[in-house]
Amino acid sequence: MSDPILEPGQPAIRFVEVCKSFGERTRRHLVLDRVSFSVPRGRTTVIAGGSGQGKSVILKLILGLLRPDSGQVLVGDSDVASLGYKDLQELRMRFGVLFQGAALFDSLTVFENIALPLRERTRLSDGEIHSKVSATLEQLELTGHEDKYPAQLSGGMKKRVGLARALQLEPEVVLFDEPTTGLDPVMTKEIYELFVGTQQRLGYTAVIVSHDIPQIFSLADQIILLNKGELDVFTDASRIPASTKPAIRDFARQVMGQSVSE
Ligand SMILES: Nc1ncnc2c1ncn2[C@@H]1O[C@H](COP(=O)(O)OP(=O)(O)OP(=O)(O)O)[C@@H](O)[C@H]1O
Numbered sequence: 001m002s003d004p005i006l007e008p009g010q011p012a013i014r015f016v017e018v019c020k021s022f023g024e025r026t027r028r029h030l031v032l033d034r035v036s037f038s039v040p041r042g043r044t045t046v047i048a049g050g051s052g053q054g055k056s057v058i059l060k061l062i063l064g065l066l067r068p069d070s071g072q073v074l075v076g077d078s079d080v081a082s083l084g085y086k087d088l089q090e091l092r093m094r095f096g097v098l099f100q101g102a103a104l105f106d107s108l109t110v111f112e113n114i115a116l117p118l119r120e121r122t123r124l125s126d127g128e129i130h131s132k133v134s135a136t137l138e139q140l141e142l143t144g145h146e147d148k149y150p151a152q153l154s155g156g157m158k159k160r161v162g163l164a165r166a167l168q169l170e171p172e173v174v175l176f177d178e179p180t181t182g183l184d185p186v187m188t189k190e191i192y193e194l195f196v197g198t199q200q201r202l203g204y205t206a207v208i209v210s211h212d213i214p215q216i217f218s219l220a221d222q223i224i225l226l227n228k229g230e231l232d233v234f235t236d237a238s239r240i241p242a243s244t245k246p247a248i249r250d251f252a253r254q255v256m257g258q259s260v261s262e
């Protein structure tokens, strides 16, 4: 069988006219209104938008944790909603996911948190796991902290441990949901530099949800903006204020001010 995500020239992920709403018929809240976009392979796509605009919903649709009301979410050439349990599990194995908040296991050390996906999903020996985790610890500047528990770590270190865990299985696609929320500006910059460096080394497709506008734009190959059900895609941040979509122009005015047209 061909490998759908690795197929040359194909986008890694595609949304085709996707609608997603929540709530009862009478109080229906339409979050995504027939949105379409592609995520190119090996590149970084940034999803931005105000709170509650559907950024996390997009990531959950990609992972098959939510289903669209209509339209298609394609990963490679698989329609996520049509996959059975086993295929969906296999598909999820190919993603490295960092949800909002690092979601570390409090009762496990840094080392064990990072080793967990390897223990659960591979047949590597203890020795192999040890050398793989040690290499990651070094890459992420966590060497010396491996025996600590999450409660003993700073916010930035927790994020890095979460990132280390997400990258352990060398995923084809990484989904990061607000990886820098709650971090100071210096740590935020370091985390983004780390993303760029790690991505260049591993070549994964990255989808990053972020509030760090406009700083995040410098590492994006593509920017997806969401506002009031509308979605627009940009490869050049300076074009955002000229969007043909009124809700996106509003968003640019409110959130970005002058900075995007500099
Ligand atoms: N499982 C769910 N059931 C009901 N409503 C939901 C569910 N998931 C999301 N929503 C609603 O969908 C909308 C979009 O939520 P989402 O979590 O995607 O926002 P977001 O853009 O990630 O916001 P934030 O920046 O605050 O994380 C919100 O109004 C939210 O209440």
Ligand SMILES: [Mg+2]
Pocket: 055, 056, 057, 100, 177
């Ligand atoms: Mg969210």
